Amino acid sequence: MTTRGIRRKKSYLVDAKIAIFGQKSVGKSALTVRFLTKRYIGEYDHQADKVHKHEILVDTEAVLVEIWDTCMIDMKDSVSSKAEALSWCDGLLLVYSITDRDSFNFIKKVKQELQISDTPVLLIGNKADLIHLRQVSTDEGEILAKDFDCKFYEISAAEQVQQVSDAFLDLCREILQAKRKSKQSFIDKIDRMFSGSGRVYNRNNEIAKIPKTCD
Numbered sequence: 076m077t078t079r080g081i082r083r084k085k086s087y088l089v090d091a092k093i094a095i096f097g098q099k100s101v102g103k104s105a106l107t108v109r110f111l112t113k114r115y116i117g118e119y120d121h122q123a124d125k126v127h128k129h130e131i132l133v134d135t136e137a138v139l140v141e142i143w144d145t146c147m148i149d150m151k152d153s154v155s156s157k158a159e160a161l162s163w164c165d166g167l168l169l170v171y172s173i174t175d176r177d178s179f180n181f182i183k184k185v186k187q188e189l190q191i192s193d194t195p196v197l198l199i200g201n202k203a204d205l206i207h208l209r210q211v212s213t214d215e216g217e218i219l220a221k222d223f224d225c226k227f228y229e230i231s232a233a234e235q236v237q238q239v240s241d242a243f244l245d246l247c248r249e250i251l252q253a254k255r256k257s258k259q260s261f262i263d264k265i266d267r268m269f270s271g272s273g274r275v276y277n278r279n280n281e282i283a284k285i286p287k288t289c290d
């Protein structure tokens with residue numbers, strides 16, 4: 076659901092940055108476009124990485140979602156660009172095609188290579204409509220997701236609208252939750268620093284008194 080009609084300054088919006096990783100032709104662009112426009116466009120001329128920006132509603136919260144649709148050819152393809160996308164994003168969408176075992180193995184390798192621990196991740200097995208061409212079973216997808224400790228969706232960008240949207244929204248929720256958690260732990264840290272003793276450590280690591288405020 077978009078926030079069309081809601082006029083807000085972008086700087087007031089919470090943002091959720093998602094990077095999509097997956098081998099060529101697994102349907103990264105199809106999923107992204109399906110989520111953002113509800114449309115399915117069969118062919119995309121995807122020569123370079125692209126960042127899509129869109130305002131959406133996650134439950135009742137207006138969110139500026141940015142999706143980096145990466146353009147990867149194979150594992151040799153720019154380790155540095157994967158690292159760059161990883162440091163840019165708040166969450167990762169890992170996509171393979173159920174009709175292509177190589178694309179499934181690619182995701183395993185990417186995850187190993189990136190060594191992600193705190194970043195929210197979601198795994199998608201796309202092209203679920205092509206059951207007759209299936210090379211990766213649903214069980215294998217579920218096991219991999221368990222291994223990654225993330226949610227798993229087996230969906231079809233070509234035929235499903237709601238399920239694609241649910242997958243992206245789930246990842247957005249996890250991102251927002253992670254952001255709230257890290258904001259809260261920062262506030263708690265500051266609280267601990269300024270509570271009780273009334274002492275703080277200054278830059279030279281010497282103890283300084285917090286000046287009393289005058290009433």
Ligand SMILES: Nc1nc2c(ncn2[C@@H]2O[C@H](COP(=O)(O)OP(=O)(O)OP(=O)(O)O)[C@@H](O)[C@H]2O)c(=O)[nH]1
Nearest residue numbers: 099100101102103104105117119121202231232233
């Ligand atoms: N049957 C079927 N075809 C799909 C589905 N998703 C994508 N495709 C097709 O798969 C091909 C590749 O889709 P893209 O969305 O361009 O894949 P991509 O991962 O963005 O590919 P690159 O941009 O080359 O990395 C296109 O011909 C799509 O029409 C799906 O769910 N089902």
